[in-house]
Amino acid sequence: MRWTLKPKPKATKIAQLKEALQVDEVVATLLLQRGIETYEDAKTFFRPSLSDIHDPFLMKDMEKAVQRIEAALLQGENILVYGDYDVDGTSSVALMSSYLKTRTDNIATYIPDRYDEGYGVSFKGIDFAHDNDFTLIVALDCGVKAIDKVAYAKEKGIDFIICDHHRPGNELPKAVAILDPKRNDCEYPYKELCGCGVGFKLIQALAQKEGKTVEDLTEYLDLVATAIGADIVPITGENRALAYFGLQVINSNPRPGIKAIINQVKKEELTITDVVFIVAPRINAAGRMKHGNYAVTLLTETNLELAKEYAAEIEEFNTDRREADQQITEEALQQIEAENEQERFTTVVYQEDWHKGVIGIVASRLIETYYRPTLVFTKSGDKLAASARSVSGFDVYNALAACSEHIEQFGGHKYAAGLTLKEENYEVFKQAFEDEVSKTIDKSLLTPEIKIDMQIDLSQVNDKLWRIIRQFAPFGPGNMTPIFMTNNLKDTGYGKCVGEDDKHLRITATQIGKETLVCIGFGLGDKLGIITNKKPFKAVYSVDENYWQGRTSLQLKLRDIKS
Template sequence: MEYNWKIRDKAAEENVTSLSRDINVNNTLANMLVNRGVDTFQKAKDYFRPDLDKLHDPFLMKDMDKAIQRLEEAIGREEKILIYGDYDVDGTTSVALVYGYLSQFYKNLEFYIPDRYKEGYGISERGVRYAAENNFKLIISLDCGIKAIEKVSLAKMLGVDFIICDHHTPGDELPPAVAILDPKRKDCEYPYKELSGCGVGFKLMQAFAQHTDRDATIVMSYLDLLAISIAADIVPITGENRILAFYGIERLNNNPRPGIKALILKSKIEKEIEISDIVFKIGPRINASGRLEHAKASVELLIAKDLDDALRQAEAVDTVNAARKNFDENITKEALMMIEEKNAIREMRSTVLFKEDWHKGVIGIVASRCIEKFYRPTIILTESNNKATGSARSVYDFDIYEAISECSDLLEQFGGHKYAAGLTMAVDKVVAFQEKFEAVVSSRIQDVHMMPVLEVDDEILLDQINYKFYNILKQMAPFGPGNPEPIFYANQVYAEDVRILKEKHLRFNVVQDGQVTRPVCIAFGMADRTKYEDEIVYKMLKRKMRFDLAFEIRENTFRNNSSLQLYVKDIKFD
């Protein structure tokens, strides 16, 4: 697959020169920092030295005073409290954090996770009635509830109050809750708007500890859970999230709670944990229970107090995750085959596939996998409760939610945002939807949208790649949305000592005229990659053809010897 390289514009020269002088870094690093909004000495200090004292006062959040008052009343009256959260990673970590913290000193509470298949996303009528029938007087909802007007109204009628902790964008009308904590409320002046759902729950607990003069370090001990939610929910790692993620990852590496320690062991992570380890190894294991069975198992693991118990629970979660991967792989193969075997589908500008027996819990993953092979807006549908239900995923800068909304006359419900959405329709409407969605996408999408984008920071010379340079790059972590891992490119290079590893990957030394440094490059999955008229990259490298190389700089340690390597992101030949 070809990439469209989007090389960041050079920052203003006076800003780069000033920052370079003030913090004693070269112009390449200064330019990269300025492009990330780090353009003064103070901003650089805050960026490179995250400080928990810089967290915002939780009482700046709209309704926080009301939430704390109602929570104190519930505890004072010994009312039953239900901690309610969604079944994904953000929801389950939110519940584990709030339930785990409150249960240390208050026992009259339970947690509740809705069943993906019987109740669906968010606040369910079944959950509300469970609370009322079991004499709960207060529900604290986490990572959901901001649009649950009917369900919260029902709860109020049944004598159950709500404190809503959410981070999704509210509608024009808010639910009749006692308190609604959501930094995206139009009337909320909280300075940072991009908290995860777990982040909002954390601010509630931070406010409670502050108001009741409890030890603040106990709340901070839950930052390992919060770091997982920030990484897995793909929220920007900027501002307050950067501080929380930094200290959360520090705790993950040094003193994680038993459940997370068990997940780390099961994930076989034998190095310092990074955001990518959460996204690709820890997060999917937590998510697996909610995808295939019930997410309650993930919460029970996350709040486990004993490592031996946690390891047994992690084994069960790992088994479910293995089954999830099996479903994912098999359904992806079927979906790709459906595209490849029909010229009409292969030549479309969109992909909409339906098969009644595909597992609902993995269709979002399958949509993403299909985009890796056929880069275009993709919707994967299966049958659930006699309806066709699906997950949509988009490509760079194409609004799939708007495209779906153009087909709303064929849908029973839909929701989502620019890059991901969910939808439900009658099974007999699937063919009509496929046709209309393809027409809408074809009328809106441009050729530039049909090629994946690789965002590149800057050009560097190979001799600039050394440990002094790399050690500064390392301090820019944690990386993620809003603070991506730096990608550089080197111009007019060629390869020597080209080898194939494990029949999948390429290893070679890269050479640049006039430069002494000849770093090792690892190109994962590129052994059979083709370029231009289907010539194999391996053969082109062997012929010492000139190319431009886009890469990340990583440290490789083998038998106690460390060296810098380049992880290849893309190659563009002359």
């Protein structure tokens, strides 16, 4: 692992913030690294408020979107709420449909079949709308590139409102309204909303026209927080406020569908990390293994007993997903080793019977072993479909764009994308992708990096620091858990491997024979030799808390150690 120490802010700025907030240097430094420079910035950061939520009408086309929906409500038109099959998409559809159902009964939902229709707006979905007399489609978490689909819908007398957060192409669809903060001509002040976040802005605007405020919409924020966590968007600015209040809803009064999931795992209070690893995979499992409709049904159900039944069904999908993901990962690793491709700059693997619903997870798993841009292909109809994942700092979307002559279609983000191509183009594409990445990637990016906020002494880790760090939550991109480094540590002699197969490392560390702190290093069991016989070592860690036999104590969660 590469250890990278973040630049230290200017001493004058640290001194000013220390004085303004009456905090120590460690806290002032951490805040400055997160762009918090004044007392007002800190107040917004530590005490998020619903008043931090921007006016939705600052978003390009919002007035048009609201007018079209209000006209549809007035005229009793049938409205189809259409969204992608992942967590962001299904959460968006649940949010929009449950809000619109408070205004009219003429609402239905549509999630495309992952295998039959693929990602985004489909001709089949538009045909469904036409056959069932829908004259307005509200598309969420997709649609900003659906130029031909929107034109097809128009021919059939169907209007489109698009709520998306993906990067638009050079041309926009001819929709009634396109709400996307990433549009070049959109001056909305916060650009990093997820699809569900954009959907929330639309219901906020609709409610505002009725004289309501964002406070009247807090019941929808459990969905928004779930989508923010699952879609790995920055938890800064407006997203931070939405996630903060969404977590409060999740932990106090979540909708029955989310409550049913939480009941299964029996967790007391969920953090955004718990949402990412407990709630999101279960919602995702529906679209991966069966159909995204199951997730929407769960998230819109108002009866808890029924929601528990739906959640139990989705739990089975999640178990199947886990098994498929494990098996395919093993097969992919064998393929890489058999083809002797360990020395490449990319990982590209293909097997025609791999489950399309889990290839994205498998791509992420392969990066854990071979840290490089990764594509996992499977057969999808008469084409090959792949999920792409990247390493920190490298834009895989741009790399795919450079190979687009071999690709049928692709879309996505800097770190995650999807594509399809003809089977006969697989080998030539695989080489082109390898060539492009080898030419453009900074070779240091092929070693995993730990970004360290600052170097401190063990004596600076105390209950007061921990209490303040806890208030930095919710954590996520743009506001990650603070990571520290400490030099000249020694184990007191009690260091040992723990857990199944001695995978983990437990150390009682001291610095210059003073304070001692228990450290736990998950997956670091093979580094026991570094700390034996009281040899000095340095560690990178986050501060955490340990509950044991009714007592709570501070501990360090080790990320890496070196002699």
